[in-house]
Amino acid sequence: MSTLQTLDRGLRALDVISQSPGGISIADLAGELQIHRAICYRIVSTLEAHLLVSRMDDGRIRLAAGVAVLASRFEPQFTRDARPILHRLANETHATAFVSAAEGQEAVVVMVSEPDDVVLTVSYRVGSRHPLDVGAAGIAILAGRPEQPGESEAVRQARRDGYSLTRGELERGAVGVSTALKLPPGLSPAIERSVGVVAIDGLDTELAAVAIMRTARQLENLLGA
Structure with a gap:
């Protein structure tokens, strides 16, 4: 069965972020997902728009109340x-x-x-x-x-x-x-x-x-x- 690559990456991003209660940087998240940082930014922005993640003052990403x-x-x-x-x-x-x-x-x-x-x-x-x-x-x-x-x-x-x-x-x-x-x-x-x-x-x-x-x-x- 085929999968949607972008959706798959978004779900994997949520999983990685959920294991980092102190937050994770875009660079580290991109590394975990093995994708370009620009793509990672777009994934995070989409998740952020749905209140599933939020950015801390230092730029790290963590789960948000939508979860x-x-x-x-x-x-x-x-x-x-x-x-x-x-x-x-x-x-x-x-x-x-x-x-x-x-x-x-x-x-x-x-x-x-x-x-x-x-x-x-x-x-x-x-x-x-x-x-x-x-x-x-x-x-x-x-x-x-x-x-x-x-x-x-x-x-x-x-x-x-x-x-x-x-x-x-x-x-x-x-x-x-x-x-x-x-x-x-x-x-x-x-x-x-x-x-x-x-x-x-x-x-x-x-x-x-x-x-x-x-x-x-x-x-x-x-x-x-």
Whole structure:
């Protein structure tokens, strides 16, 4: 059976990129695929247009949140099992619960659950995005990475505490608490994720911190299953 060469190269590119959680350069990717760099640029641009990969500030390529969206559709069991866990988090903290994924220099919301007993909640929807260095979700993702020179104190504090806490950064009066998801040893985290909650004032941040870290372990078990 014949295959489409360009499609085959694009799929192989995704496979190579997925094995490089820290990102991979165009030159190295072209070398892995054994193709000219110009062709590699076109493949990456096409994948980028479909939100499957993104470019980091230094030009390296990594998987983007579009892959997580496809994975959630392909793995209905994870989505099915994760939703009630997220909903329990929302009800326990009386706040909007969400899972975010890193896409380039932004955090993108990929799952949301609202509490049953709260009328006024922070409006979060799947696809909402904000810079990684602003807001609890993005800071948690940054804190989940190895220490880097020039990091903000918020990232360093989140790494020390195991969770990030922000107030009024994305919406006036909003309080957010998030922690990074980590896969079990031996599994490479192709997509960086965080789980958190956000509420308008009145959030019990100590309870929320304990709840999100417990929820993170439950979601990690699903991802590593």
